[in-house]
Amino acid sequence: MRKILLEHAKEGDMIARNIYSSNGNILLSAGMKLTNKYIERLQELGICDIYIDDEMSKDIIIEDVIGEETRIRARKYMAETMEMIKLSRTVDAYEAMKVVDSIMDDILSNPDVMVNLTDIRSVNDYTFAHSVNVCVLSLVLGTSLGYNQLRLRELGMGALLHDIGKNMIPNDIINKQGPLTPEEYELVKKHTTYGFEILKENNNISSLAAYVALAHHERYDGTGYPLGKKGEEIHEFARIVSIADVFDAITSNRPYKKRDNPNNAVEYLISMGGHQFDAKLVPKFLERVAIYPVGTTVKLSDSSVGLVVSVNRYMPTRPVVKLLYDCNGDRVDMGKVVDLMKEPTLFIIEDME
Numbered sequence: 001m002r003k004i005l006l007e008h009a010k011e012g013d014m015i016a017r018n019i020y021s022s023n024g025n026i027l028l029s030a031g032m033k034l035t036n037k038y039i040e041r042l043q044e045l046g047i048c049d050i051y052i053d054d055e056m057s058k059d060i061i062i063e064d065v066i067g068e069e070t071r072i073r074a075r076k077y078m079a080e081t082m083e084m085i086k087l088s089r090t091v092d093a094y095e096a097m098k099v100v101d102s103i104m105d106d107i108l109s110n111p112d113v114m115v116n117l118t119d120i121r122s123v124n125d126y127t128f129a130h131s132v133n134v135c136v137l138s139l140v141l142g143t144s145l146g147y148n149q150l151r152l153r154e155l156g157m158g159a160l161l162h163d164i165g166k167n168m169i170p171n172d173i174i175n176k177q178g179p180l181t182p183e184e185y186e187l188v189k190k191h192t193t194y195g196f197e198i199l200k201e202n203n204n205i206s207s208l209a210a211y212v213a214l215a216h217h218e219r220y221d222g223t224g225y226p227l228g229k230k231g232e233e234i235h236e237f238a239r240i241v242s243i244a245d246v247f248d249a250i251t252s253n254r255p256y257k258k259r260d261n262p263n264n265a266v267e268y269l270i271s272m273g274g275h276q277f278d279a280k281l282v283p284k285f286l287e288r289v290a291i292y293p294v295g296t297t298v299k300l301s302d303s304s305v306g307l308v309v310s311v312n313r314y315m316p317t318r319p320v321v322k323l324l325y326d327c328n329g330d331r332v333d334m335g336k337v338v339d340l341m342k343e344p345t346l347f348i349i350e351d352m353e
Helices: 036-044 068-088 093-109 123-144 149-160 164-168 182-189 191-200 207-215 236-250 262-271 281-286
Strands: 002-005 026-028 049-053 297-300 305-310 320-325 337-339 348-351
Touching (some): 068 093, 068 123, 093 123, 123 281, 149 207, 149 236, 191 207, 236 281, 262 281, 262 348, 297 320
Antiparallel strands (some): 297 305, 297 348, 305 320, 320 337
């Protein structure tokens, strides 16, 4: 199995993972073969990448840190919650707790699995999928910090619901293609206070979860918003969610911006440690995140191309790669693998997904 850009898909490719809509309905099932009509429809829906099975990736198994059923349930909950807020500013806290518990259970049952965010999403589903990913990433970091289940649940609630205030901002501003005007930017910044107010109105949501919605754009050096808090003045939950929020935003396709290479996101987090982010938390976060996930096509510094088949947890930029094409662009014997930990002069220069 491997992940490819939809623009590289062709008729006859076999789908390796179910493709879902935001409400949990299956659009295309694993095992189906793509047709040009299917490809066009997926493009219309704003889906940018898919998983396929083919000869070069038949022995590659891609594990996610949470199960498919858990992810679909969580995304469906977020889609329904956004609609509910428009109508009544209410949040089903009990269902949110069940969603967070499911995510938490999956993570705790897979303590050694690197985070490989495998969800296939439409660009238009960005907010729902982003909220789920931020929850997953935050809980993974929380487990690395030794949080007990009560603290994990509270952190997860805040992370899952951190962006619900965006529902109060007009869509044409949230999804604007070009730069925001100063007035528009000031309005977007209000999503933090809107989210806080909505969650505070719901008695079954803790004040700490509401605080995360308020403070996830605060920055360690005091340059964030809405209160300009800095350092330890910002609760650790909000410091965790700010890292998860930025990492997923950088590595995701959004309506107004294409995703960046995960390695660039990692470099950004490291460079901003002690400035935007808590420098003690960034390394803990990166210990569990697969920068080049299994199934990713990469180009090496000698111009050869291969598929990542396993990740070195303590040196995530140096995975094990199965070579597909040599430096001249010729196909390579399918069994040849390179462990970049053992090849110090060889390194990845491009994620070709």
